[in-house]
Amino acid sequence: MAKIGITTTIPAEIVFAAGHTPVDLNNILISHPEAVRLTEAAEEAGYPRNICGWIKGLYSVVVQGGDIDTVIAVTQGDCSNTHALMETYELAGVRTIPFAYPFDRDYDLLKLQMEKLMASLGTGWDAVNAAKRRLDGVRAKVAEIDRLTWREGTVSGWHNHLYQVSCSDFNGDVDVFEQEADAFLAAAGSAAEYSEDVRLGFIGVPPILTDLYEYVERMGARIVYNEVQRQFAMPFATDDIVEQYRLYTYPYGVFGRIEDIRREIERRNIDGIIHYVQSFCFRQIEDMIFREKLDVPILTVEGDKPGKVDARTRLRLDSFLEMLR
Numbered sequence: 001m002a003k004i005g006i007t008t009t010i011p012a013e014i015v016f017a018a019g020h021t022p023v024d025l026n027n028i029l030i031s032h033p034e035a036v037r038l039t040e041a042a043e044e045a046g047y048p049r050n051i052c053g054w055i056k057g058l059y060s061v062v063v064q065g066g067d068i069d070t071v072i073a074v075t076q077g078d079c080s081n082t083h084a085l086m087e088t089y090e091l092a093g094v095r096t097i098p099f100a101y102p103f104d105r106d107y108d109l110l111k112l113q114m115e116k117l118m119a120s121l122g123t124g125w126d127a128v129n130a131a132k133r134r135l136d137g138v139r140a141k142v143a144e145i146d147r148l149t150w151r152e153g154t155v156s157g158w159h160n161h162l163y164q165v166s167c168s169d170f171n172g173d174v175d176v177f178e179q180e181a182d183a184f185l186a187a188a189g190s191a192a193e194y195s196e197d198v199r200l201g202f203i204g205v206p207p208i209l210t211d212l213y214e215y216v217e218r219m220g221a222r223i224v225y226n227e228v229q230r231q232f233a234m235p236f237a238t239d240d241i242v243e244q245y246r247l248y249t250y251p252y253g254v255f256g257r258i259e260d261i262r263r264e265i266e267r268r269n270i271d272g273i274i275h276y277v278q279s280f281c282f283r284q285i286e287d288m289i290f291r292e293k294l295d296v297p298i299l300t301v302e303g304d305k306p307g308k309v310d311a312r313t314r315l316r317l318d319s320f321l322e323m324l325r
């Protein structure tokens with residue numbers, strides 16, 4: 001059993017079916033006690049300053065970590081910087097396996113990509129479908145955590161984020177993750193309701209800022225929708241794993257995401273949106289599309305390196321919440 005790094009959500013069912021452990025490198029970075037040092041180490045190794053902090057951190061997590069010698073890198077549907085990230089991994093002696101989401105959501109091409117990944121890892125459809133059935137049970141529990149967040153109001157925005165974002169790799173151990181989700185659900189089922197006066201949605205890539213959810217709640221609001229994290233958790237009712245990864249909106253362009261966001265704004269009774277953007281990320285351009293297509297107020301928040309929300313951003317969040325009240 002090998003630890004296989006992943007640069008973003010890929011069909012984790014295939015990695016589990018092959019008997020390996022997926023490791024979402026983003027989750028390793030953001031929970032690392034020296035996350036800032038890791039991004040700076042990539043600059044010292046030669047990465048340009050004006051490259052996204054996630055990419056720099058992902059480089060160092062693998063090259064300095066020492067226990068991951070294979071990385072599945074998403075070459076289409078996530079980030080163009082991943083191409084050069086793969087090349088620098090290879091330079092450092094790390095094996096890379098490319099995975100591409102077809103831009104037009106083509107079923108056959110996606111199936112082919114999945115079969116190529118299966119061949120690379122040495123597994124087949126029977127094992128993958130069995131892994132899907134196992135993960136579907138856990139995904140349903142995470143979907144219940146999400147429902148308790150927006151419908152019952154007994155889950156914080158942070159825990160909503162944490163459980164859903166962790167579905168990219170199930171923290172590498174499905175059984176342990178499921179036990180943790182069970183214990184959390186038992187406590188959340190009888191927890192006191194939050195009494196926020198502003199309900200927010202969070203769209204965009206997961207934040208590199210560590211206390212955004214906590215700060216928003218301290219100011220009397222709560223994030224009741226995490227767009228991309230919910231997509232990682234895949235609350236889609238389908239028995240077909242190829243279809244499951246077609247319904248997943250994040251890799252396929254912004255307009256499919258907007259349909260999903262609009263539906264959830266309505267369903268969750270959301271007053272305003274925080275659009276999180278990462279410094280030096282091409283996805284910042286999509287901010288202009290969200291502003292034109294979404295009918296609720298939007299605050300764009302930018303993060304650079306791992307760390308707390310800075311004073312200027314706190315002030316902007318305060319003003320946004322005041323405006324919504």
Ligand code: SF4
Binds near residue numbers: 052055080081205280
């Ligand atoms: S935040 Fe943007 S630039 Fe950074 S890894 Fe994600 S998609 Fe790429």
